[in-house]
Amino acid sequence: MPLTDIGANLTHPSFHDDLDAVVARSRAAGVGTIVVTGTTALESRLAAEIADRLDLYCTAGVHPHHARDFDQQTIAELRKLALHPRCVAIGECGLDFNRNYSPHPAQEKCFVAQLEMALELGKPLFLHSRDAHPRFAQIVRTHGVKQAVAHCFTGEAEELHAYLDLGLYVGITGWISDERRGTHLLRLVQDIPADRLLLETDSPYLTPRDMQPQPKARRNEPAFLPHILQTVARALGRPPEEVAVQTTRNAARLFGIDESRASLTAQRTAAA
Numbered sequence: 258m259p260l261t262d263i264g265a266n267l268t269h270p271s272f273h274d275d276l277d278a279v280v281a282r283s284r285a286a287g288v289g290t291i292v293v294t295g296t297t298a299l300e301s302r303l304a305a306e307i308a309d310r311l312d313l314y315c316t317a318g319v320h321p322h323h324a325r326d327f328d329q330q331t332i333a334e335l336r337k338l339a340l341h342p343r344c345v346a347i348g349e350c351g352l353d354f355n356r357n358y359s360p361h362p363a364q365e366k367c368f369v370a371q372l373e374m375a376l377e378l379g380k381p382l383f384l385h386s387r388d389a390h391p392r393f394a395q396i397v398r399t400h401g402v403k404q405a406v407a408h409c410f411t412g413e414a415e416e417l418h419a420y421l422d423l424g425l426y427v428g429i430t431g432w433i434s435d436e437r438r439g440t441h442l443l444r445l446v447q448d449i450p451a452d453r454l455l456l457e458t459d460s461p462y463l464t465p466r467d468m469q470p471q472p473k474a475r476r477n478e479p480a481f482l483p484h485i486l487q488t489v490a491r492a493l494g495r496p497p498e499e500v501a502v503q504t505t506r507n508a509a510r511l512f513g514i515d516e517s518r519a520s521l522t523a524q525r526t527a528a529a
């Protein structure tokens with residue numbers, strides 16, 4: 258089953274000691290393609306290094322949490338990283354009005370600068386929006402963004418439909434397994450057209466709470482993507498194999514990844 262994890266924070270310190278084993282496990286689990294998320298200019302550079310070394314993909318961007326440190330120098334660095342052959346998207350960028358680690362005006366400025374750069378370079382966007390609806394959708398609409406994913410969708414129906422109306426892809430994480438705050442997604446996921454759905458772990462965060470046994474230190478990793486696939490497929494009432502093929506195809510289309518290469522990697526690993 259060729260799966261694509263469109264969002265894994267593999268530059269996180271919790272992966273420093275065993276990253277090669279983590280990636281080997283994910284391939285053995287059928288996750289042949291991983292996009293490593295960039296969250297600052299520095300992390301984006303590290304993401305590109307990891308992608309080079311382990312045959313993965315990466316994004317280049319600044320997360321809204323870090324918007325306060327964003328300046329002209331940052332955008333110049335991102336522009337360089339965007340040209341890296343393994344960089345498939347600009348992001349993670351967007352708005353986070355939940356934690357508010359950066360003031361809203363700084364978040365908007367940082368977000369818009371990355372949107373404009375992505376449009377100029379013809380790159381898709383990896384977008385983060387938390388408690389920022391409807392402002393986030395307004396900005397996306399104003400800029401005419403088309404090729405983008407709203408990653409780790411956790412919102413309600415109205416927000417989901419606003420994103421779908423904008424033509425965005427929607428990324429589903431293990432949040433869907435969270436019995437405290439994610440059960441609404443089991444129903445909402447049915448509203449996402451088959452050709453707009455993407456799967457992601459958001460490792461090392463958001464370990465599916467219903468996975469048994471729970472991993473050590475509750476660290477999430479791309480090898481757990483099949484668990485999310487099973488949950489999503491059950492919610493959709495469709496065979497997991499079908500959802501795997503469809504979501505991998507969607508990721509390949511959005512990010513311009515060679516799909517045959519992605520499934521080859523998975524097959525080669527399975528055969529090894």
Ligand SMILES: [Zn+2]
Pocket residue numbers: 349384385386408409
């Ligand atoms: Zn995010």
